[in-house]
Amino acid sequence: MKSKNSQTSTFLSILLLDDDPAFAHSIIHCFAEFKERPSAVKWKKSVESALLAIRNQEPFDIIIMDYFSQTSNTNGLDFCLALNQMEKQIPIVFVSSVSDIQLAVEVIKLGVEEFLLKEEIVFSDFPKNLTNILERAQLRRHRYAVEKRIGMAENRTQAVRELVVTICHEFNNPLAAVKISYDLLKRLLSSENDRRLLQTFERNYLQIEKEIRRLRDLNFERIDFPHS
Numbered sequence: 001m002k003s004k005n006s007q008t009s010t011f012l013s014i015l016l017l018d019d020d021p022a023f024a025h026s027i028i029h030c031f032a033e034f035k036e037r038p039s040a041v042k043w044k045k046s047v048e049s050a051l052l053a054i055r056n057q058e059p060f061d062i063i064i065m066d067y068f069s070q071t072s073n074t075n076g077l078d079f080c081l082a083l084n085q086m087e088k089q090i091p092i093v094f095v096s097s098v099s100d101i102q103l104a105v106e107v108i109k110l111g112v113e114e115f116l117l118k119e120e121i122v123f124s125d126f127p128k129n130l131t132n133i134l135e136r137a138q139l140r141r142h143r144y145a146v147e148k149r150i151g152m153a154e155n156r157t158q159a160v161r162e163l164v165v166t167i168c169h170e171f172n173n174p175l176a177a178v179k180i181s182y183d184l185l186k187r188l189l190s191s192e193n194d195r196r197l198l199q200t201f202e203r204n205y206l207q208i209e210k211e212i213r214r215l216r217d218l219n220f221e222r223i224d225f226p227h228s
Contacts (some may be wrong), residue, residue, distance in 0.1 A: 050065070051086075056210070063093070
């Protein structure tokens with residue numbers, strides 16, 4: 001397991017989507033001055049060029065983007081939908097010059113990591129804050145993946161439990177009928193050969209009965225399923 005120091009020293013690749021050159025240059029400069037974690041900012045002015053970079057499999061760790069894009073006549077919601085269609089799960093931080101509490105609530109509901117006002121951003125602190133946001137997103141996604149694996153294991157366990165119950169039920173009725181027939185034969189047959197045959201049959205019958213009980217008493221919580 002990596003320590004916090006080793007995590008923060010990992011190279012950070014940032015996609016910046018904003019049509020304001022002054023703001024973009026401030027972001028690029030503050031990350032160039034950030035010594036705690038090596039990073040690179042790729043600046044795109046339009047949604048189309050940003051999506052093209054993502055389609056080209058450029059490895060971005062996080063996206064900073066203005067919610068309102070003047071050059072593309074689109075907004076952050078359109079970008080999120082396009083990203084979902086591409087099946088890309090990259091953490092997004094929205095920035096905006098417009099204060100809108102309702103909008104901030106709505107975008108957070110979409111899974112966006114943060115909604116920040118540009119005028120409130122302290123550029124000297126922003127790289128560290130962004131690193132914290134990214135680590136928080138990674139932790140949440142790791143937790144979700146673990147919970148998903150646990151849910152899949154529980155579903156498999158339930159399926160096995162139901163299958164075992166069915167198998168035991170299917171065996172129990174015929175075994176009960178066999179036991180009745182065996183008891184009747186035991187009373188009717190008296191020769192030595194017949195009795196030896198019945199003893200062999202009884203051992204086999206009891207072994208089957210034992211295995212059915214073992215199956216019925218299986219500890220489902222300790223089943224180690226193969227990884228898919």
